[in-house]
Structures are given as structure tokens and as C-alpha cells.
Amino acid sequence: MNNAIPDLDSITRQLMSLNRPKKPKMLVVDDEPDNLDLLYRTFRREFNVLKAESGVHALQLLATEGEVAVIISDQRMPEMKGTEFLSKTVPEFPDTVRIILTGFTDVEDLVDAINSGQVYKYITKPWDPNELKGVVQRAAETYDLLKQRTEELDRAQAQTNLLATIVTVAQESSNVADTLSPIATAFGESFATDGCILQLVEENNLTTAKAEYSIDSVIVNNLEKDPIVQRAIASKNLQAWVSGTEPELAEYQATDLKAHLVVPIVYRSQVLAILSLQWKQPAKLREDELKLIHLSAQQVALALTSTRHYQ
Structure with a gap:
């Protein structure tokens, strides 16, 4: 066999040469257009921001756009509360980090949502832009760590399956x-x-x-x-x-x-x-x-x- 290890570093650089950092995606959900636009303007430089005026519309957007890094949702909205909407996103997008904006003391809803892992943080209205930016930055970092861990686990399992397949075909x-x-x-x-x-x-x-x-x-x-x-x-x-x-x-x-x-x-x-x-x-x-x-x-x-x- 040829046991010489090739120049993998140069091949890695060659294969990765097209990988360009992309803005992470964020979804902001609020039934008030002014709040929605303000959230968009606050984060559009750092994120590819998607907007939805209701939980129903937000679920439709996610079905089309796929996973986002961070969701910011208002709590009090017609048809569907923010916590209810966020709970519906957990099964398909477990790594997405969720933040609730609330102007009311919906303590029971918020505590249940946080304890069940559906909400990362809640911010009270009127929110301070710098405080919210800090929370979102930490949320994005948390998302990156979660994705990295998930990918490493998936990669390890796939590699184990690869080696097992080679051994099996050699024997059988x-x-x-x-x-x-x-x-x-x-x-x-x-x-x-x-x-x-x-x-x-x-x-x-x-x-x-x-x-x-x-x-x-x-x-x-x-x-x-x-x-x-x-x-x-x-x-x-x-x-x-x-x-x-x-x-x-x-x-x-x-x-x-x-x-x-x-x-x-x-x-x-x-x-x-x-x-x-x-x-x-x-x-x-x-x-x-x-x-x-x-x-x-x-x-x-x-x-x-x-x-x-x-x-």
C-alpha cells in the first residue's frame, strides 16, 4: 500500500477556498409593524433578518427558509402567543436559540417555556437596544456551539459507520x-x-x-x-x-x-x-x-x- 500521507493542509485550503462567512439567519416575530421594523433595523448588519407579523406566518417562513440561528418573538400576539409559537419550532429546529419579548408579567408562561428549554431568555418591553444586542450575540454564540456539537456527533457516527462498512464488505x-x-x-x-x-x-x-x-x-x-x-x-x-x-x-x-x-x-x-x-x-x-x-x-x-x- 501507499502509506505516504499527502500534503493534506494544501488540499484542505483548496477545498475550503470557496467557504465564505455568511450572515447567520434570524427570525423576528411581532404583530406591531413598528416593532418589527425596529428589530429588523437593529440586527440587519449582523444577521440575515426574516420578518413575520404572526406565529402562523413565522411557521410558514421557517418551512420555506429552513433553520435560523435565533428567533426573537413577541409574547402577546393575536391567534398564537409567542411561547406557543416557539414551542412548535422545537421539534424540527432544536438548536435554534429563542428569545421572548414581553411587556406583560406572563410569569407562568415564561417560566414553563424557559424550564422546558423552549426559551433561552426573555426581555421586557421597552427593550434597551444594547441589552438586546448583547443577549442576541450570546444567543448566536450558543447556537454555533450547539451546531458544532451536533455536527461532531453526526460526523463521528458517520465515520464509525464508514469503517464498519469497509470491514463488513471485506469479510462478507x-x-x-x-x-x-x-x-x-x-x-x-x-x-x-x-x-x-x-x-x-x-x-x-x-x-x-x-x-x-x-x-x-x-x-x-x-x-x-x-x-x-x-x-x-x-x-x-x-x-x-x-x-x-x-x-x-x-x-x-x-x-x-x-x-x-x-x-x-x-x-x-x-x-x-x-x-x-x-x-x-x-x-x-x-x-x-x-x-x-x-x-x-x-x-x-x-x-x-x-x-x-x-x-
């Missing part, structure tokens, strides 16, 4: 073709790709034997003429491409591809297969994840070699 597959699909799927799911291809190589040429995993059917699946793939086979090392760099292949553009990582599966200096990981958004791989991909590829090489041996 009766032929090489049977190993391709579960491994491609495991890599695709573990690293949140939009498409993943595992294709066998013989004498430095791609064969017709391959397996594909994709979120939808539109991925780059013609690897034979891909210069990134050819470079990976020739160098026996990881190769990365991101949108905006050469070469700008027509097939990449047709599928809105933003990042492509090609991993050669190498055993004793022989390329056995190519693993193609494809994203339609900037890849968020860290260096430790690239190292895991590299090491997992070596395990795949062992699995393919073992399967061929027992055919």
Missing part, C-alpha cells in the same frame, strides 16, 4: 463487484457528498466496473476523460478541484459542481480503484477528515485485495 463479499456499492454509499454519506463514485482501475485505466451514490441523478459520472482523475492515477495521491480553478470542465458546469476530491485506492504501488467525492456546495472537510479519507482508502485497498484473493 464474495466478489469485488459486491464491495463497490456499499463502500461508495458509506463514503458519500459520511462526508455529505452530492455524489460519490467508486470505479475499478486496471493497468492505470478505468474499467467499466463501478458503483455510484448520489443525492440526485445529476453528478459527474464520466471519469475517463477527467484530468483530475488522470492526475490522481498518475500521482497515486489525492487530487482536489474547486470551482473557479482550472480546468473548468463543461461536464462540471452542467452539474453545478463546486468541489471534487479524487482519491486513488492504492495497494503496493498499484492503483486498484478511484474514489470520486463530489459536492455542489463548498466542501467543509477539515484536515483530520482528509486524513480519515486517506486512511480509509487504504482499508478499501485491503478489502478489494482480500476479496480478489478469495474469488
Whole structure:
């Protein structure tokens, strides 16, 4: 096997080059237009602020826009109280941080909401802009920490599943073709790709034997003429491409591809297969994840070699 660790730091920088900090999303909910506009003006520089004049409208916005970092909601609104609205957001968006604005002493409602984890903080009206900004800043930091913890747990589980899949196929597959699909799927799911291809190589040429995993059917699946793939086979090392760099292949553009990582599966200096990981958004791989991909590829090489041996 090729045990040399490639320059993962440079590949990480290349893959992350399109990741630009984006404003976090915030949802503000109030039935009074003046208050709604004031909240919007207060936070529009730091956040992508969504506005809703009722709990019902806010739920519709969330269904369309997806998760937001912070929700600020008035408590006293027609049709639905703020605490009632916020409670409905918890099951689908558990990491969102929720803040209540209240001009009344709805102590029982607020205590119940805070104790159940539905509300992070309540602010009394009239609210002080500096105080509210401080609360929201801490809320956004809390959201980031929650998301980071959730992502790390999901990543650890996915990586465990990946390694378990490689071991299982090595032990149970009766032929090489049977190993391709579960491994491609495991890599695709573990690293949140939009498409993943595992294709066998013989004498430095791609064969017709391959397996594909994709979120939808539109991925780059013609690897034979891909210069990134050819470079990976020739160098026996990881190769990365991101949108905006050469070469700008027509097939990449047709599928809105933003990042492509090609991993050669190498055993004793022989390329056995190519693993193609494809994203339609900037890849968020860290260096430790690239190292895991590299090491997992070596395990795949062992699995393919073992399967061929027992055919």
C-alpha cells in the first residue's frame, strides 16, 4: 500500500477556498409593524433578518427558509402567543436559540417555556437596544456551539459507520463487484457528498466496473476523460478541484459542481480503484477528515485485495 500521507493542509485550503462567512439567519416575530421594523433595523448588519407579523406566518417562513440561528418573538400576539409559537419550532429546529419579548408579567408562561428549554431568555418591553444586542450575540454564540456539537456527533457516527462498512464488505463479499456499492454509499454519506463514485482501475485505466451514490441523478459520472482523475492515477495521491480553478470542465458546469476530491485506492504501488467525492456546495472537510479519507482508502485497498484473493 501507499502509506505516504499527502500534503493534506494544501488540499484542505483548496477545498475550503470557496467557504465564505455568511450572515447567520434570524427570525423576528411581532404583530406591531413598528416593532418589527425596529428589530429588523437593529440586527440587519449582523444577521440575515426574516420578518413575520404572526406565529402562523413565522411557521410558514421557517418551512420555506429552513433553520435560523435565533428567533426573537413577541409574547402577546393575536391567534398564537409567542411561547406557543416557539414551542412548535422545537421539534424540527432544536438548536435554534429563542428569545421572548414581553411587556406583560406572563410569569407562568415564561417560566414553563424557559424550564422546558423552549426559551433561552426573555426581555421586557421597552427593550434597551444594547441589552438586546448583547443577549442576541450570546444567543448566536450558543447556537454555533450547539451546531458544532451536533455536527461532531453526526460526523463521528458517520465515520464509525464508514469503517464498519469497509470491514463488513471485506469479510462478507464474495466478489469485488459486491464491495463497490456499499463502500461508495458509506463514503458519500459520511462526508455529505452530492455524489460519490467508486470505479475499478486496471493497468492505470478505468474499467467499466463501478458503483455510484448520489443525492440526485445529476453528478459527474464520466471519469475517463477527467484530468483530475488522470492526475490522481498518475500521482497515486489525492487530487482536489474547486470551482473557479482550472480546468473548468463543461461536464462540471452542467452539474453545478463546486468541489471534487479524487482519491486513488492504492495497494503496493498499484492503483486498484478511484474514489470520486463530489459536492455542489463548498466542501467543509477539515484536515483530520482528509486524513480519515486517506486512511480509509487504504482499508478499501485491503478489502478489494482480500476479496480478489478469495474469488
